Amino acid sequence: MSESVFSRRRFLTASAAIAAGTLVGAPGIVRAAAPHILPPLPYADSALEPVISAKTIGFHYGKHHKAYVDNLNKMVAGTDMADMSLEKVILATAGNADKAGVFNNAAQVWNHTFYWAGMKASGGGKPTGLLRDRIEASFAGGYDAFRKELASAAMGQFGSGWAWLVADAGKLKVVKTGNADNPMTKGMKPLLTIDVWEHAYYLDYQNRRADYVNAVIDKLINWDFAAENLANA
Numbered sequence: 001m002s003e004s005v006f007s008r009r010r011f012l013t014a015s016a017a018i019a020a021g022t023l024v025g026a027p028g029i030v031r032a033a034a035p036h037i038l039p040p041l042p043y044a045d046s047a048l049e050p051v052i053s054a055k056t057i058g059f060h061y062g063k064h065h066k067a068y069v070d071n072l073n074k075m076v077a078g079t080d081m082a083d084m085s086l087e088k089v090i091l092a093t094a095g096n097a098d099k100a101g102v103f104n105n106a107a108q109v110w111n112h113t114f115y116w117a118g119m120k121a122s123g124g125g126k127p128t129g130l131l132r133d134r135i136e137a138s139f140a141g142g143y144d145a146f147r148k149e150l151a152s153a154a155m156g157q158f159g160s161g162w163a164w165l166v167a168d169a170g171k172l173k174v175v176k177t178g179n180a181d182n183p184m185t186k187g188m189k190p191l192l193t194i195d196v197w198e199h200a201y202y203l204d205y206q207n208r209r210a211d212y213v214n215a216v217i218d219k220l221i222n223w224d225f226a227a228e229n230l231a232n233a
């Protein structure tokens with residue numbers, strides 16, 4: 001896949017659609033409800049090398065992410081959730097043990113699309129502009145404190161889950177969630193996430209989660225994506 005196919009313009013459209021509770025599946029096609037689609041990656045599957053290999057993306061995006069989409073579509077077909085947007089399915093099933101299967105697959109679809117969009121080749125490092133200012137205002141110690149907190153959350157999440165930068169009641173925070181959970185179910189606005197399920201890094205890093213986390217933070221974070229999410233918060 002060439003960069004031109006997944007241009008910044010397309011990427012922005014996709015992120016805006018995610019923010020609006022919909023998903024962009026193909027040029028000009030906005031899906032608000034089932035059948036949910038596997039959104040295109042915003043870059044080639046080798047674009048994040050050497051931090052994340054094409055082989056990892058092949059399995060992670062092509063197998064895991066796709067499976068969540070396929071499972072979700074099977075689960076909501078013919079139910080009162082068939083016409084709901086992805087975000088509505090997530091919010092409608094959060095905390096409901098009887099709907100845990102639907103929630104897990106729906107949230108994993110959303111989380112992964114958000115994760116892919118939150119990375120780019122030659123990303124990482126310190127943000128600029130409003131995001132820099134908000135991080136400085138929200139974390140005593142500024143970027144260095146934020147970076148340490150994000151890395152600690154990602155490394156400290158026991159088992160599978162996610163580390164997030166969120167906007168919450170006017171402040172930016174770092175939170176972690178287990179399995180498929182997403183901070184939006186607690187009223188927070190996700191700005192960025194790091195997948196710390198083993199399938200995200202095991203082929204490249206085996207058990208060295210810290211190496212994966214540090215490399216993502218320093219080399220891949222897409223601050224433009226986080227800034228757009230902050231602007232919409």
Ligand SMILES: [Fe+2]
Pocket residue numbers: 060064112195197199200
């Ligand atoms: Fe994942």
